Amino acid sequence: AQSVTQPDIHITVSEGASLELRCNYSYGATPYLFWYVQSPGQGLQLLLKYFSGDTLVQGIKGFEAEFKRSQSSFNLRKPSVHWSDAAEYFCAVGALRSNYQLIWGAGTKLIIKP
Amino acid sequence: SQTIHQWPATLVQPVGSPLSLECTVEGTSNPNLYWYRQAAGRGLQLLFYSVGIGQISSEVPQNLSASRPQDRQFILSSKKLLLSDSGFYLCAWSVLGRAQFFGPGTRLTVL
Numbered sequence: 001a002q003s004v005t006q007p008d009i010h011i012t013v014s015e016g017a018s019l020e021l022r023c024n025y026s027y028g029a030t031p032y033l034f035w036y037v038q039s040p041g042q043g044l045q046l047l048l049k050y051f052s053g054d055t056l057v058q059g060i061k062g063f064e065a066e067f068k069r070s071q072s073s074f075n076l077r078k079p080s081v082h083w084s085d086a087a088e089y090f091c092a093v094g095a096l097r098s099n100y101q102l103i104w105g106a107g108t109k110l111i112i113k114p
Numbered sequence: 115s116q117t118i119h120q121w122p123a124t125l126v127q128p129v130g131s132p133l134s135l136e137c138t139v140e141g142t143s144n145p146n147l148y149w150y151r152q153a154a155g156r157g158l159q160l161l162f163y164s165v166g167i168g169q170i171s172s173e174v175p176q177n178l179s180a181s182r183p184q185d186r187q188f189i190l191s192s193k194k195l196l197l198s199d200s201g202f203y204l205c206a207w208s209v210l211g212r213a214q215f216f217g218p219g220t221r222l223t224v225l
Contacts, residue, residue, distance in 0.1 A: 034213060043120075043204055043216035044158075051212075090158065092214075102214060106157040 002027050004093050006105035013081050014113045021076040021108050023091030033074040034092040034102065035065055044090065050074065061085070086112045116141035120205050120217035127224055133178075133192040135220050137205030140186065145207040147188040148214060149180055152202040164188060200224045 005024045013019050025031060032051050036044040048059025055067040065076045074091060091105040117140045127133060139145055149161040160173045162180035170180050177196060181189045188205060200223050206214040 032212075036216075041202075041219070041221070043218045044206075046213050046215065049213050101160065101163065104158045 002093070002103050004091055004103050004105040006089075006091055006108045008108045009106070010109045010111060012111040012113055015083055016080050019076075019078045019081045019085070019110070021089050021091075021110070023074045023076065023105055025072050025074065025091075025093045025103070027072075027093050027095065027103070029095035032094045033065070033067060034094070035059065035063070035074070035076050036090045036092065037061075038088045038090065038107075040087075047076070047089075081110075081112055083112045083114065086110055116207070116215065118205060118207055118215060118217040120203075120220055122220060123218065124221045125223070127195050127222065129197055129224055130194045133190070133195050133199070133222070135190040135203055135205075135222075137188040137190075137217055138186055139188075139207045142186070142207065142209055144185060145209050147182060148206040148208075149188065149190050150204040150206065152204060152219075154201070158204070161190070195224045197224050 003026045007022050034049045035047040037047050038044045047063050048057050048065055050057050050067045058064050063076055063078050065074055067074050088107045088109045090107045092102040094102040119138050121136055146165050148163045150158045151161055152158055162170055162172055164170050164182045167182055167185055178192050203220045203222055205217040208214045
């Protein structure tokens, strides 16, 4: 079955520390991979996406993610978090033959300690 | 550039009342359109998606319905709201499946 797993429901990180949010997927087709961020009461904003090519992708707000096919993972990283990064982060997977529907992870809530 | 609008931003409705939420997209043609619901503290649940005018696919059987009367307009409706319909409703669009872009959402509280 197709699925996306974000194993961490909450993560707490000190401001200025590095961050890694995990995303694992199970998908039969060649996947398209996405990370989105949602601030409280807001819509989702696309951080970055992977379709093909270089497996390390750069996104907005200083985020990057690395696609590792052998591990079925697409982890999100940031070298130094800011208080404004506190939000919920969603990983999603899609593919051409899925009619462009996305399979969503349950989300990881990022808490920043001052 | 493309923009997506949703209204209203917040809505409080009594149980059994009707619902109409509207979503419009600007700056693109023939987008795929999506309605999602997000219950408190939960992830995204796809409710409906549309690949063209009048073409609606339902993902979850429930008392909600969707319509797409124009290329860039997507409407979510209900004849009689239930308490369980409370949540945050998000509209999104995509073209060629490259990514989905979301509106600001509507917070619906059913009392």
